[in-house]
Amino acid sequence: MPAAFNHTIIAARDRAESARFFVDIIEAQEAPSWGPFTNLQLDGGVLIQFADLPVEAFPEIQNQHYAFLVDDALFDRAYGRLCERGIEHWADPRMQRPGETNTEHGGRGVYFRDPAGHFIEIITAPYV
Template sequence: MPVTFNHTIVAARDRAESARFFREIFEAAEAPSWGPFTNVLLDGGVLIQFADLPVDAFPEIQNQHYAFLVDDELFDRAYRRLRERGVEHWADPQMSRPGQTNTEHGGRGVYFRDPAGHFLEMITRPYL
């Protein structure tokens, strides 16, 4: 069996809010949730599990980077939703080009933060 990516746990302060953000922006499917997780299902069966971190044990969330490959049509819809919601976004990971997208790697891309502060990237073409 080849190696495939199955799931990851993403730290949140409000797991329901983070899951809702992903469902709304990326049009991700709601998935059954259990225990400490609120789950979102991406294409290919990839599960993102949001878990609240207790503030007393983890006063700060270590922000991570997550990149999502989408088609041009979803990019257009998702980018429109980001702008409508006033989500700050950039064309580059250095955040030097605010309010813009990029056309690098033969496609389009944009960087933005989720409700927990994780740095998300949405691209229309893979880097490789």
């Protein structure tokens, strides 16, 4: 069997707030949660687990990049919610084109930050 991506843990200051953000913006599905995790399920069975990092041990969260492949309809809905809520977003990862989307790689894309400061990207076509 070839390797398949199964789950990742995303650091948060408020795991419930971060999970709600992903449910709201990209329509991730709630999943049973346990222990220190608030879990969401993506298409294909991929699990995203949000975990709070204690400020005492981790005064800063090391920001990561997470990219999500979505269809055009979900992109339209998610982008509409970003705009409605006044969430800062960019067409590029260097944040030089604020308030825009891009049409690179044969689809559309946009970058924004989640409540913990992670750099989130949604795209409508895979890079490869």
